[in-house]
Amino acid sequence: MNVFIIGVGLIGGSMAKDIKNFDPEAKIYGIDNNENHLEEALSLGLIDNSATYQDLSIADVVIVSIPVDVMVSVLPKVLDVVNDNAVVLDAGSTKALICSTLDQHPKRRNFLACHPIAGTEFSGPSAAINGLYKGKTNIICEVEKTAFKLQERALEIFQKLGMRIRYMNPEAHDKHIAYVSHLSHISSFMLGKTVIEKEKNERDIFDMAGSGFESTVRLAKSSPAMWTPIFKQNKENVIETLEEYIQNLEAFKKMIVEEDYEGIYNEMSSTNRIKEILNGIPLNKN
């Protein structure tokens, strides 16, 4: 099996590692604009060879894991050169624009739109780890538009990675993911910003930070190059979630200003059921 990874970072690199583990015969080729990343991926053994877009004609599987703005220009080119029997998977955090971009492509049936919900706040080939996908959810969109035998090949890989599959249309994906992923990133970035602004004058403030703060701002370490195009592509949904979040914060502030401490108690108490909800998230048992 010839597997091509376009974008040999955390997502593509971790997938390469797992594929190599369950199929040592697989030949892994890496394509990346960043020469340093390619060399790093080679020396880390994530890929067997570096390759170019021309080489894609020999691919059985192509995994495209690059920022979503580059994705929309790269995916059509990839489909142009792959053979009729190749399956091309993406790993983009947005799905609507990617799906609509490829909708009329003559090789649309070679493409499977995916969003493996897995990752860490780190990036690049050195961030790639074994077992990143085990127990994680993979959202697949417009599955009916992919050739049946190519669906099968992709699903076999996902099964071996240990992923569970959810099918969804691209618009529903983008709407829901704005709540459970994109908004978390913004709330975390802005929390980090608010505290850093204060810290300019008061260096000691971080001596006071505990593990609660660290966990809440963890996502503020994420890559701007990856996240800017996500917010751009999912603009309308992200604005909606941000407005609801700001409204909730304003309402909470109003209760403090008006000394409605019973209201504050009830607000927190009813949100406590996030405990049970989180226990239902399969991936967080690690």
Add this chain to the structure above:
Amino acid sequence: MNVFIIGVGLIGGSMAKDIKNFDPEAKIYGIDNNENHLEEALSLGLIDNSATYQDLSIADVVIVSIPVDVMVSVLPKVLDVVNDNAVVLDAGSTKALICSTLDQHPKRRNFLACHPIAGTEFSGPSAAINGLYKGKTNIICEVEKTAFKLQERALEIFQKLGMRIRYMNPEAHDKHIAYVSHLSHISSFMLGKTVIEKEKNERDIFDMAGSGFESTVRLAKSSPAMWTPIFKQNKENVIETLEEYIQNLEAFKKMIVEEDYEGIYNEMSSTNRIKEILNGIPLNKN
């Protein structure tokens, strides 16, 4: 050494465990309004005996770890009954009201105002763990108001718990802790609320939540009984931090609305330095 723990939950119970580890001779007495917690603490071996406020006359060390609203009424009563050679420590997340309440107490020199910055999102005796305080920061306020030999006894305990000490005045403590702790809790609670509100109609949404979401809403599992009085006592500072946070979120939203993606990139990029700042937090290496 007779050690009394008033409030045998996560904070008091974990302290009892560590004290017992480094001083097996220490006798640990527990006082708690909640009879179930007392029984649980006894059966878990956190305390050797349950006790009452009258018994406090034999105490060498009293650790008060109860919600901060109860703290301000309990601490004066505790000081009333302890002997002249006892040191009374609190573990409150606010310091200004507690310190001003005790300022004129005849036994003020028996009190040491502390905020050990340690904890988890869990509570109650069963949440108590060994080594909770190792490497963590303990903020001590108005140290000069505590009798010298009693400071020494307390500092010896903190040293054996593995804590590092920072001295601060109560007003500075309350102002800074609002940024690095109280605001994180509100941002997390409101994030949880925003997503739960959505989930009412869309149960599947949480299938899409990954570890990033879980880490960002972790603090929304926290106890409302503990946090409501903290927000009450630190009202002015909490409102100020919330206003700055909301302003930053509004500005971020405006950039998305106006499609200023360069601004969004720069905003995230400059906040990325939270990485280095967090590496400087000693406690987060566990």
